[in-house]
Amino acid sequence: MASASLPGYGPEKALDECFGTRWIAGWGKNVVPTAETTPINWQWTTNEPGADWQKENFATANWEGGPSGFGRSDTPNAIVHTAWTTSDIWMRKEFDLSAEELQRPLQLRMFHDDDAEIYLNGVRAAQRGGYNQAYEQVEISAEAKAALRAGKNCLAVHGKQTGGGQFIDVGLTMSVPAWWQVDLGEVKSVQRTEISFNLPTEITPYVLEWSADGAKWEVYANHLNDTVYESPKGDHLPVQARYFRINFPESVNHAVPTGIWEFKAYNAP
Numbered sequence: 651m652a653s654a655s656l657p658g659y660g661p662e663k664a665l666d667e668c669f670g671t672r673w674i675a676g677w678g679k680n681v682v683p684t685a686e687t688t689p690i691n692w693q694w695t696t697n698e699p700g701a702d703w704q705k706e707n708f709a710t711a712n713w714e715g716g717p718s719g720f721g722r723s724d725t726p727n728a729i730v731h732t733a734w735t736t737s738d739i740w741m742r743k744e745f746d747l748s749a750e751e752l753q754r755p756l757q758l759r760m761f762h763d764d765d766a767e768i769y770l771n772g773v774r775a776a777q778r779g780g781y782n783q784a785y786e787q788v789e790i791s792a793e794a795k796a797a798l799r800a801g802k803n804c805l806a807v808h809g810k811q812t813g814g815g816q817f818i819d820v821g822l823t824m825s826v827p828a829w830w831q832v833d834l835g836e837v838k839s840v841q842r843t844e845i846s847f848n849l850p851t852e853i854t855p856y857v858l859e860w861s862a863d864g865a866k867w868e869v870y871a872n873h874l875n876d877t878v879y880e881s882p883k884g885d886h887l888p889v890q891a892r893y894f895r896i897n898f899p900e901s902v903n904h905a906v907p908t909g910i911w912e913f914k915a916y917n918a919p
Contacts (some may be wrong), residue, residue: 652832654909655901658705672848672911676828676901677759682745682805684759684821686785689717696736703740704806705771710742713798720809721817725763727784728817734809739818741807749800755825756795757902758788763817765810771797772804781815787823787905828901828908837892838861840915843870844882845896848909853879856898860891865893874899882912886919 654675683690693713702708716732720739723730744862750767758768767774768788775794810819840860847854858870873883898908 651835652830652903652913654830655828655908670720670909671819672909673830674848674907675830675896675898676826676909677907678757678823678825678901680821680881681747681751681756681824682743682820682822683716684761684785684819685719685731686821689719689729689731690743691717692720694720694732694734694741696734698737698738699740702772704742704804704808704822705772706804708742714744717811718821719761719817719819721763721819722815725815725817727803728761728763728813728815729819730817734816734818739809739912741809741818743801743805745822746804747798747800747803751809752798752800755861755869755900755902756790756798757825757905758821759785759821761785761787761817761819761839762809763815764812766820767808767869768820769806770794770803771799772806773797777840785819787907789905800856823902825902828898829895830898830910830913831893831895832913833864834892834894834915837890837918839888840884840891840894841888841919842884842916843894844884844912844914844916845910846882846912848911849906850881850911851879851905852904853877854898854903855900856896858885859895859897860889861893861895862891864893867893870894891915 695713720734768776773794774791859867860870861867
C-alpha cells in the first residue's frame with residue numbers, strides 16, 4: 651500500500667499488472683489558487699483599460715469582480731465561474747508573500763484558451779500563445795521574480811480569444827517538500843531498490859529512507875546532490891524493512907509535479 655504528501659491523490663493511469671501506476675507526490679502550495687481547488691475573486695474588465703493596466707497602483711474602481719475561471723462553459727476541461735465571451739479580458743489580483751515564501755521556488759499555474767500575458771508587479775512574467783487544454787505549471791521570468799517582494803504583490807493577466815474554446819485561469823504556486831511512502835505489508839529482506847520518476851529525462855533530487863516499524867527511519871540512499879542522470883535509479887543496501895519513503899526537497903521539478911512511475915524492492919542482489 652502506498653501514500654503521498656498530496657492529500658486525497660492516489661495512483662493514476664495504471665499501465666498494466668506488471669508496471670503499476672504513476673503517483674504524484676505533490677503539486678506545491680497555492681499562493682494564488684486556481685478554480686481547480688478554490689475559485690477566488692478577481693477584478694476584471696472587458697473594456698480596453700489603457701496604458702499601465704498591469705502596474706501595481708493602476709486604478710480599477712470601475713472594474714467588475716468575479717470568481718475564477720473566466721470563459722465559456724462549453725470549453726473542454728474548463729472550470730468556468732465567470733462568463734467571458736468577448737475578444738479580450740484584463741484581470742488583476744493582489745496577494746501577499748511572506749519573507750520565507752519569497753525564498754521558495756514559485757511558478758505560475760495556468761489554463762489558457764487562447765493567448766495569455768501574465769505580469770507580476772508590472773513586469774512580464776510569461777506569455778503564451780494558442781491554447782493548452784488543461785492546467786500546467788509555467789516558469790516565471792527572472793525579471794518578474796526579481797520584482798516580487800515580501801508583503802503585497804499584484805498578479806495581472808490579459809487573455810485574448812482568437813477562435814474555438816475560450817477560457818483563462820491563472821494562479822501562483824510555491825514548491826514545498828513532498829514525500830511518497832510504501833508499506834510492503836510485513837518486514838522483508840531487501841537487497842536493492844529501483845525507482846522510475848515522473849520526470850524521467852532529468853535528475854530528481856531525493857532521499858530514500860527505510861523503516862522496520864514506521865517509527866524509526868534510516869537513510870537508505872541520499873541523492874540530493876546527484877550530477878549524473880540515471881533511469882531507473884538503483885540503490886544497493888541489504889536491510890530488513892517493511893516501509894520505504896522517498897523524500898523530495900521540492901514538489902515541482904522543471905515545471906513537472908514530483909512523483910514516480912515505479913518503485914521496486916528486490917530480495918536478491
